[in-house]
Amino acid sequence: MGNEPIGGSDSDRDAAADSAVEATAETAVETNADTETDTDTDTDTETEAETETDGGVRPYTVRLELVDEPGELLRALSPISDNGGNLLSIHHERGNITPRGHIPVEVDLECPPDRFDDIVEGLRDAGVNVIQAGAERYGEEISIVFVGHLVENDLSETLSRIEAEAEAAVIDLSLAAPDGTDATSSARLRLAVDSGRTDAALESIRSIGADKDLTIVEPLLGGEA
Template identity: 55%
Template sequence: MPSESTPAPDEDAVAVEESDETDAETDGGRETELQAHTIRLELVDEPGQLLAALEPIADNGANLLSIFHERGNLTPRGRIPVEVDIECPPARFEPLLEDLRERGVNVIQADAEEYGDEVTLVLVGHLVDTDLSGTLKSIQDRSGASVADIDLSAPAGAGSEAHSSARLRLRARADDIPDVIATVREVASEKDIRVIAPLEGRR
């Protein structure tokens, strides 16, 4: 089924706007300007999952702007990626993300600033023959980290018995770095790739 881009339901927008009027007003006017954010979620392909993921957005006083629902493009774990655009006061964004996670919604990306820490690893093995781009996509989809830089050294070329190596720099939240490394090891083990990590700790 093709990807779908749908506007936010009117009733949700109205409900959220009313909440903003009630909660965001102070004696000096509105507490702050609204800021736009993009959140990428990973949902189980079951009825009601999308609605359950959207409820915390309204409950935390955010305005739902749009939803990009990629039903035809499942993640390696067989889940549906959903990209949600919202706007809310800055102080409400982190509590909203925490609420999503507490309700069991898998948040795999939330704005660039959520991925400000870095870790550097080295992958060694038949990287080209085992589809390096697919390996990187699996790492990103399953860990929520983003690839900041990659330096591939494969002098023997594809089809050679010799191993190639890649210096991989990943960006993620500081608290998520241990889980990111564990996910990289998990993905690598599926392709018989060795992981050397971390190099010089986090930056």
């Protein structure tokens, strides 16, 4: 409730972010794909960790999901500099809304490779949802509730089909079977889905549900539900 931006603060912030973006948006296209082979860099930064790095920095791209509230962008960026990262560009994709109603933000930064994990951790500690960090994709998370004869209908096969057909990773599952596993039970699944694939994943899940005679309670996506 109430994450509608208030007054002009939002568009001000937006304009500021946009102007920072456009100049450098495409500069940091390199990924961390080659960091593992480049052991020299690692040792260099180890030895000089306390001082300035001698060029042993790498560009990284981090994709975040931000709540549409004033101050969120600033709050999300501070863990980056706090952990020794150097901001290169920010692409604040207003107008583009993730299925959970958040705003995707793409941040290009550079830092010593051994600092990168700290930055991601710092972001997470600050409550920022990290969708993608470097080459690792986390995608979007959705919750979904299944109802029916879940256990009798081979729950593990249902999960395998979700992973295979919906291309979703099951992050966790809670099962509630108050009347025993041979009666109607409910399960809540948290799924990780690649960005932009949520609709397709839900469609596959609907057809799996129809096959197995399960009632599916889907999340209401998009906008402020």
